[in-house]
Amino acid sequence: MGLLQEAIFGVVTGSYIAIAAIGFTLIYGIVNMINFAYGEYLTLGAFVGFFTASTLPGPLPVAVVVAMAGGGVVSIALARGFFTPINDTGPVPMLLTSIGLGIAIRNAIRLFGGRSARYIETETSTIRFNAVPDAAVGSIDLLGGFFVTSEHLIVVGSAVAVFLSVHLLLTRTEVGIAMRAMGDDEDLARVRGIDTQLIRDSVWLLAGVLAGLSGVLLAIQTNVSPTTGFSHILQILSAAILGGAGSPYGAIVGAYVIGLALAFSTAVLPSSMTSLSSAVAFAILIVVLLVRPSGIAGTEVRKA
C-alpha cells in the first residue's frame, strides 16, 4: 500500500479524533478539568447508535441523530451528578473523579452490552483510483493506487460539517461568545453578567453531542467494544494538548497530526509491531508537553 493510501486512513482517523477532541478541549478550557471519562461517552454514543440502528428500521442518519442526542443527555446528566458538585475543588480531584467514573461506566457497558465488538452495518461503495503511478523512495511507496469508501467520505464530511458549525457557534452566537469569554477569564465573564453555570451546562451538552457523533462514526467506520472509548481517550487527549489545551481550532490541527502520525507509523513499522503505533500518539504527547507545553495555540501548563 502506498503512503497516499495511509494518508487517507490518517485523515479519516484524524476526523473522528478531531470531533471528539473539540468536545474534550472545550471541557478543559471552560470547566477546567481533564475529563478522563470522555472516551466512555464515545462508547455510549456508539452503543446508542448501534441499538437504534438495529431496533428502528429508520435510515442511518436517524441512528446518528439519536446517538448524538444520547451523548448529550448522558454528558449533562453525568456532569450534573458528578462534576458540577465538585467544581471548585481544583483539577486533580476532578481528574480522579473522572477516572473513577470512567471505570464504572466502562464496566457497566460491559455488563449490559457484552464484551464483543459490534459495528453498524452500512452499504459501502468503494471508489478506486488505480491509475496513479508509483513513486517509490527506497522501500516506501509515496503515491500508488488508492481507494476511498463511502464510509470514509461520511466520516470526513461529518467532521468538516462539525468544524463549520462549531466555528459558527463560537463566533456568531450569544452562547458561543460567552463560552469563549469564560474560557478566557471566568471571573470577568461573571462580572459581565454571564450565567456561568448555564454556559458550563451548554459546554457539557455540546461535548456530549460531539462524543456521541464521534462514537457512532467509529461504529460505522470500524467497530466498537466496551473498551473502544478508553483506547481512544489518550489519542483525543494528545490531540487536545498538542493543539493547546482549551483551543478548539488547535485541537482540530492536533487531531489530524495524531491521525497521520498513527497511519504513517503503521506503514513504517514492521508488521509484528503495528500495535506499537498507539504508543506513537503518547510519545508525541510527552514530547509536546516537554518541548512546547502550550501546544500549537494555548495556555501555559507549567507551574514552576
Place this chain on the structure above:
Amino acid sequence: MSVRDRLPSGHGNTALLAGIGCLLVGGLFSLTPLQAELPSVLYVFVEVGITFAIYGMLVLGLDLQYGHTGLVNFGHVVFFAVGAYATAMVAAQDTFSGIGLGYPWPLALLVGVIAAALLGVVVSATSIRLRDDFLAIVTLATAEIFHSIFVNFEGIFGGNVGILGVPRPIAGLVGDADTRVVATLLVLGGVTLITLATVTRLTDAPYGRVLRAIRADELVTRSVGKSTITYKTQAFVYGAALAGLAGGLFALYNGAVAPGFFTIQVTVTVWIGMLLGGAANHRAVLAGLAIIMGLRLISRFGLGVTPVSGDVFAALRLVVVGLILVAVIRFRPAGIWGDPQELGVDR
C-alpha cells in the same frame, strides 16, 4: 474513641520489629524442615495476602509521592513493571521467549530496583515541573508506552507471553505447597513492614516536613530556601525504586512476568486504596488498600454462591471500585483516616 485514634502514626519501630519477626519466621519455614499446614479455606486469604504485601509496597511509594509531596503520579505501574521485567530478564533461565541472562537472583533484584529508580529519574527530570494534572497525564502515557513496548518487542521482552523461567528462591527451598505460601507471605509481609518502618522514619524526620510543605504550598517552601525541585525529584525516585523492589519481588515470587500483570488496573487499585484510607498516613493507605483488595475476596467467594459468570462479577466489582473512588473524593476527600485539615481539603 473514633477509628482514627486507633490508627496512630509514628509507630515505625513496632512495624520494624514486626517486619523482622516475620522475616525470621519466614526464614525458619524456608530453611528448616519445619512445615506449616494450611486449611484449604485459608489458602485464598494467604494468596490475596501475598498480593496485598506486594501492592502494599506500591502504595507506600505512591503515598510518599502523592500523599506527602503532592506529585500526581498516575503511571505507578510502570515502575512496578520495569522492576519486575529487569529482575526477570537478569535472573531468568531458559525463558521460552525474550531475554534471560541467568544471573543469581539477589543481583537481579538489585538491577530491578536500580532500573525502576533510573526510569523515575528520567521521568522526573523531564516532567516534574509540569502542573499536577499534566504530570498525571505524562506518567499515565509513560505507562501505556512501556506496556506496548513490552507487548511488541517479542525478541527482548517476550511479547504477550512475557519472561518465563524466573527462579523462585522460596519455592526452590520449600517443596511443600502449604509451607511455601506461608513462608512467602511471611517474607513479603516482613519486607512490606520494614518498608513501612523506613518510610515512617523518613516522613517523621524534618525531611518529611519539607515534603509536606511542598504539597501545601510550593512557593512558600521555595521562599524559605528549600530546593523544591530536588526534594520532589527525590521523593519521586524513592517511590519509583520502592515500586521496582515490589516488581522484583513479584517476579521472584511469581516465577514469570507478562504484560497482563502490569495493566492500568494496578495503578487504579493502589490509587483508590490510598485515597480511601487517607493520603499522607502510611498505615491508613495500607488499610485502604486492604479494603479495596478485600473486595476481591468477596467477589471470589460470591462467585461460588451466585449463578452469574465470572466476567459479570469482575465487571460488577470494577463498577463498585470506580464508584468508591468517586464517592471518596466527593464525600470524604481526606479518606477514612486522613486528616482533612492537613491535606487542605476541609471545606
